[in-house]
Amino acid sequence: MKPVAIAGVGCICALGATHDSCMQALYTGERNFSLPSRFPVHCETSQPVFEVPDRFLDPWPFPKTLPRTSRMTLIATEQATAQAHLKPGDLTRSRVGVCIGTNIGVTAGYETGQAETDAFLLPRDRFLATNPTSLVANTLDLSGPQQTVANACSAGSDAIGIAAAWIAAGTCDAVIAGGTDELTPRVYYGFKSLFINDENPCRPFDRDRRGLNLGEGAAVFLLASQRFCRSRQIDPLGYILGYGAAADAHHFTQPRSDGLGLRLAIDEALSSAGVRNDQVCFVNAHGTGTPDNDLVESQVIADLFPGKPFLSTKGYTGHALGAAGPIEAAITLGCLTRGILPATAGYETPDPQIPVRPVAVSTRISGMVAVTQTLAFGGSNSVLVIGSKGVLP
Helix, strand or coil: CCCEEEEEEEEEECCECCHHHHHHHHHHCCCCCECCCCCCCCCCCCCCEECCCHHHHCCCCCCCCCCHHHHHHHHHHHHHHHHCCCCHHHHHCCCEEEEEECCCHHHHHCECCCCECCHHHCCHHHHHHCCHHHHHHHHHCCCCCEEEECCHHHHHHHHHHHHHHHHHCCCCCEEEEEEEECCCHHHHHHHHCCCCECCCCCCCCCCCCCCECEECEEEEEEEECHHHHHHCCCCCCEEEEEEEEEECCCCCCCCCCCCHHHHHHHHHHHHHHCCCHHHCCEEECCCCCCHHHHHHHHHHHHHHCCCCCEECCHHHHCECHHHHHHHHHHHHHHHHHHCEECCCCCCCCCCCCCCCCCCCCCEECCCCEEEEEEECHHHEEEEEEEEECCCCC
8 A cells, every 4th residue: 555644633532632632641641530420320330431521622613512422523623634734625625535433423412311312303414413424524515535434443443544545546635534432321331231341440451450441532634645745735744554454253242362353454454554563663452451352462462563562542541432543543653753652551460361561661662663453343353554754765
């Protein structure tokens, strides 16, 4: 695949209101978790979550009648385009597509916490206004291809990979791509019914890990061809070098014990990027804190990236579902740019069954290429290869 430029990045999650503030919070070790605050919790035990504070959303002029999923998408999109010093009209005159991954998407607009309204009885305008892909395209008056990806927790990573392929193929000059999801009662109780949530802040790859914490947020990349960047004097922040996806087709929630799907996705991503395993300077793992995921993922990392540092950032953000992959891709780019990895929050005690250990303290890195990987329910595995701005001659 031809390298695809990252012209801008926007990010909003429990860590911070912007990409830069998220990176600053990572290095100071902030963990902004609490019990759910926007809906009542009717159960004996409650698990902490990583919510986006209202103060991150309120300064923006987007209607509060929109679901948080949509508002967070617009905020992240505005940040990404502003970082590229582009105005809405600059995109209207080009072939610009939109590809957004989400799990909750439009359904968040109909959930009240007590009851739901049948989506088919709602006006079409309201339905489209709460679809993040259509909302971005309509808000910015874009006429390029539009696609919403709802591929469980790998949806956002897949959206970035698809968008990069559109640009590499010459279908688009630029694409707004990423993922978005919010916390709702349906999400909270649905995951609680699976018994995979930790009643404490999650502990990825730790011996005493008990499960994940849910999160929410949005991250959006403005991806562009190099020609588009040159014509608008945009200095790329980095590049999407490769993308791979493969399915285990093994179980509704558990990965295959040999990690075959993840191995295939990594191989495809590296091959499409023209990058060898030993050229990767670190891996941003999915690292949910669940027993099965962390065990399988660590074995794959040990086999394919021996000796390479890796981390999980879900101890800072929670698991933001369709937004998880893009948030972690944004963090991956930020770590490449700064040359340092934050500690894996929650990791303290090595697990004798896990063959490798994530970084437990801030760690210097040297290199220009990193891998970020996402594992999803249904056995979906998505991997992105990201390069820093100096990776191209």
